[in-house]
Amino acid sequence: MRGLSFETTRPVARAHPARADIALVVGWTTRRPGAVVPRPIAEWLRANGHVPDRRYEAHDWTDRSLRGLPLPIDDWPTFDALFDWHARPVKDSAGTADDWCGLALRDFFANGGRKAWFVPLGRPWPLGAVPDRDVRRATLLAGIRQAWTLDEVALVLVPDLPEFCIDAPPPLPGDPRMAPTAPEVFVECGTEVFATPAVDGVRRLRAPRLDDHGFFRWNTLVDEIRATLARQRRDVMLLLAAPLATRDSQAAKALGRAVRIEASQVQCATPWLKPLRSVRTPEGLVPPDGALAGLVAASVLAHGPVRPASGQAPQGVMAVEPQPRDVEWRAPDRNRTSADLRRPGASRADWPLAEVFALFGPTADGIRLLSDPSLSALREWRSAGVVRLLGQLLRTARIVGATLVFEPAGEALWARVRARFTDLLTRYWQAGALRGATADDAFTVRCDRGTTTQNDIDGGRVVVQVEFAPQAAIESVRVSLALAEDGSVHWQDAAALDDAVRVPEPDEETLP
Numbered sequence: 001m002r003g004l005s006f007e008t009t010r011p012v013a014r015a016h017p018a019r020a021d022i023a024l025v026v027g028w029t030t031r032r033p034g035a036v037v038p039r040p041i042a043e044w045l046r047a048n049g050h051v052p053d054r055r056y057e058a059h060d061w062t063d064r065s066l067r068g069l070p071l072p073i074d075d076w077p078t079f080d081a082l083f084d085w086h087a088r089p090v091k092d093s094a095g096t097a098d099d100w101c102g103l104a105l106r107d108f109f110a111n112g113g114r115k116a117w118f119v120p121l122g123r124p125w126p127l128g129a130v131p132d133r134d135v136r137r138a139t140l141l142a143g144i145r146q147a148w149t150l151d152e153v154a155l156v157l158v159p160d161l162p163e164f165c166i167d168a169p170p171p172l173p174g175d176p177r178m179a180p181t182a183p184e185v186f187v188e189c190g191t192e193v194f195a196t197p198a199v200d201g202v203r204r205l206r207a208p209r210l211d212d213h214g215f216f217r218w219n220t221l222v223d224e225i226r227a228t229l230a231r232q233r234r235d236v237m238l239l240l241a242a243p244l245a246t247r248d249s250q251a252a253k254a255l256g257r258a259v260r261i262e263a264s265q266v267q268c269a270t271p272w273l274k275p276l277r278s279v280r281t282p283e284g285l286v287p288p289d290g291a292l293a294g295l296v297a298a299s300v301l302a303h304g305p306v307r308p309a310s311g312q313a314p315q316g317v318m319a320v321e322p323q324p325r326d327v328e329w330r331a332p333d334r335n336r337t338s339a340d341l342r343r344p345g346a347s348r349a350d351w352p353l354a355e356v357f358a359l360f361g362p363t364a365d366g367i368r369l370l371s372d373p374s375l376s377a378l379r380e381w382r383s384a385g386v387v388r389l390l391g392q393l394l395r396t397a398r399i400v401g402a403t404l405v406f407e408p409a410g411e412a413l414w415a416r417v418r419a420r421f422t423d424l425l426t427r428y429w430q431a432g433a434l435r436g437a438t439a440d441d442a443f444t445v446r447c448d449r450g451t452t453t454q455n456d457i458d459g460g461r462v463v464v465q466v467e468f469a470p471q472a473a474i475e476s477v478r479v480s481l482a483l484a485e486d487g488s489v490h491w492q493d494a495a496a497l498d499d500a501v502r503v504p505e506p507d508e509e510t511l512p
Contacts, residue, residue: 012040012041012043012044012072018392018395018396018399019152019154019300019392020154020300020305020388020389020391020392021113021114021115021154021155021296021297021298021300021301022114022115022116022117022152022153022154022155022297023108023113023115023116023117023153023154023155023156023157023239023293023297024070024116024117024118024119024146024147024150024153024155024156024157024236025101025104025105025108025116025117025118025119025157025159026118026119026121026140026143026144026146026156026157026158027099027100027101027104027119027120027121027124027143027158027159027160028099028101028120028121028122028123028124028125028136028160029083029084029085029088029099029101029102029120029123029124030083030084030085030087030088030099030123030124031066031082031083031084031120032081032082032083032084033084034062035062035081035082035083036058036059036061036062037061037064037066037082038078038081039056039058040072041071041072041078042056042061043056044072045069045071050069050070051064051069066082066120067120067121067122068119068120068121068139068142068143068146069119069120070117070118070119070146070149070150071117071118071119071120072115072117073105073115073116073117073118074114074115075109076105076106076109076110079102079105079118080102083101083102083120085098085099085101085102085103085106086098086102086280087099088124088126088127089126089127090126090127090128090201090202090205091126091127091128091129092128093128093201095201095202095280096202096280097127097202097280097281097282098279098280098281099124099160100124100159100160100163100287101118101120101159101160103159103279103281103286103287103290104157104159104287104289104290104293105118105290106290107286107290107291107293107294107314107315108157108290108291108293108294108297109294110291110294110315110316111290111291111293111294111295111297111298111312111314111315112294112295112297112298112299112301113293113294113297113298114297114301117146117150117153119143119146121136121139121140121143122139124160127202127205127282128205130166130167130168131163131164133164133165136164137221140158140164140225141224141225141228144156144158144225144228144229145228145232147229147232147233147236148231148232148233151395151398153233153236154235154236154237154388154391154392154395155236155237155239155293155296155297156229156236156237156238156239157239157240157289157290157293158225158238158240159241159287159289159290161218161221161222161240161241161243162208162210162218162241162242162243162244162287163208164221165210165214165215165217165218165221165243166208166209166210166214167210167211167213167214202280202281202282203280203281203282203283203284205282205283206282206283207244207272207281207282207283207285208243208244208282209243209244209245209246210243210244210245210246210249210251211245211246211248211249212249212250212251212258214243214246215243215245215249215250215251215258215259218243219259219260219261222238222240222261222266223261223263225238226238226261226263226265226266229265230265234265234391234394235390235391235392235394235395236265236391237265237266237267237374237384237387237388237391238265238266238267239267239269239289239292239293239296240266240267240268240269240289241268241269241270241272241287241288241289242255242259242268242269242270242271242357244271244272244285244321244322245258255270255353255357256351256353256356256357259356259357259375261375262375262376262377263374263375263376264374264375264376264378264381264382264387265374265387266374266375267292267358267372267373267374267375267384268356268357268358268375269287269288269289269291269292269357269358269359269360270288270353270357270358270359270360271288271320271321271322271323271324271360272285272286272287272288272320272321273285273286273287273288273291273314273317273319273320273321273360273367274286274317274318274319274320274321275316275317275318276316276317276318277316283321285321288314288358288360291314291315291317291360292309292358292369294314295309295312295314295369296309296372296384296388298312299312300388304389304431304432304433305385305388305389305391305392305433306385306386306388306389306433306470306471307385307471308371308372308383308384308385309369309372309384309385310368310369310370310371310372311368311369312368312369313365313366313367313368313369314360314367314368314369317360317366317367318367319362319367320360320361320362320367323361323362324353324359324361324370354370354371354373355371355373355382356373356375357371357373358371358372358373358384359371372384372385374387380477383470385470386470386477389428389433389470390477390479393424393428393466393479394481396424397421397424397481400417400420400421400424403420404416404417404420404462409452409457409460409462411448413462414447414448414452414462417447417462417464418445418446418447418464421445421447421464421466422439422445425439425442425443425445425466425468426439428442428443428468429442429443432471433470433471434468434469434470434471435469435470435471436469441469442468442469443466443467443468443469444466444467444468445464445465445466446464446465446466447462447463447464447465451463451464451465451480456482461482462482463480463481463482464480464481465478465479465480465481466478466479466480466481467479
């Protein structure tokens with residue numbers, strides 16, 4: 001019958017909260033004109049109280065604002081149909097550019113991601129302009145707080161963050177006022193063997209680079225985002241792209257000294273990627289956070305959370321910028337060896353890049369992810385796989401806590417808690433996430449009068465102490481989890497890992 005069509009859609013399925021591969025992306029992009037929100041997404045928004053409870057009508061969802069709403073994105077075509085990520089305006093130009101959120105989600109799905117949530121914050125500011133940070137900062141933090149309501153989220157990305165912290169728009173190469181002049185000379189006629197490639201207008205723009213003031217602002221904002229997440233969701237990881245640095249900045253000499261955050265909840269990727277596919281971005285570069293999130297998701301789905309994601313190849317990447325140096329950066333004391341720099345007492349700023357950052361670099365087999373650490377300065381939490389394993393444990397413990405909300409405190413409750421956590425950790429051990437010939441070698445669980453004091457009982461808390469040996473190059477990890485009356489689970493000894501180092505003022509001298 002002419003004019004009649006059928007569309008088959010699947011409802012938004014609730015993922016298991018213990019998954020460690022689902023990402024939340026927060027940032028600015030452009031809504032595609034006339035795009036209709038798929039019925040399953042619209043019904044999910046209505047069922048969860050994000051929009052008025054009314055009947056779904058397709059025409060109502062063409063102009064409805066989605067700003068600040070969490071949208072479930074199960075694949076790349078869903079995002080591409082809703083948002084025109086090629087439509088970012090360019091300052092003083094009629095052209096358009098790709099926005100960072102679209103590129104991050106494209107790389108996430110291309111490298112193995114299966115599901116993401118996206119919080120659009122509105123149209124992006126023009127490329128080449130300085131954003132109004134005072135206005136947009138509150139919008140950004142409000143979008144980050146959506147992670148509090150999405151139990152299944154394990155990874156959080158903020159793709160716009162490097163450009164968000166610039167002080168001034170980057171110069172346009174080839175400006176006549178800056179172009180060097182040369183005297184005219186006679187040149188013999190000949191055949192031009194190597195033609196100069198055409199340069200796209202957007203690619204002629206310089207990529208956003210931060211000076212010392214910009215890195216100070218970036219560190220401060222990252223710490224604020226981390227603290228916002230840790231307030232309710234200590235089980236998620238913040239995945240970021242390390243900003244590019246101006247030539248005269250401290251970061252250009254030692255990136256480890258410019259990135260001042262020391263927290264296990266944060267993972268930072270560097271350098272930026274140059275894809276094979278044509279992209280409309282300054283210098284043709286793409287931040288590496290989307291590719292890192294996709295590789296992490298693929299590794300978690302294939303091997304579990306504790307195994308490092310390093311060794312994988314990002315899809316469609318031909319080079320990185322800037323190239324990682326082959327030699328390790330060393331402290332001013334030339335008598336110190338690289339082994340000395342790896343001691344716990346040594347400053348993290350003196351460590352090789354691969355021990356601090358998720359480092360992409362060239363190998364004989366092409367561009368690979370060379371390392372997979374967190375930004376923690378503590379050896380026990382330096383492996384991002386161990387942090388992801390703990391996050392999965394916290395999310396699973398929350399499910400256990402919800403089933404024990406109405407149980408009276410006492411020996412019977414403590415025995416049930418021990419049994420639940422023993423069963424949970426036994427499954428982790430059987431899946432290969434924990435190390436040990438037997439379950440007793442892999443973990444121990446304590447929940448008794450020794451872990452739960454009378455003050456805890458009066459406050460409606462049950463404290464369980466878990467010690468486990470992950471499949472990593474560390475002996476064991478010990479954590480204390482507090483189950484509250486409302487069923488929530490908190491990591492009692494996380495305060496030391498949540499503290500970021502003091503961010504120095506940009507005019508302080510931190511390099512010798």
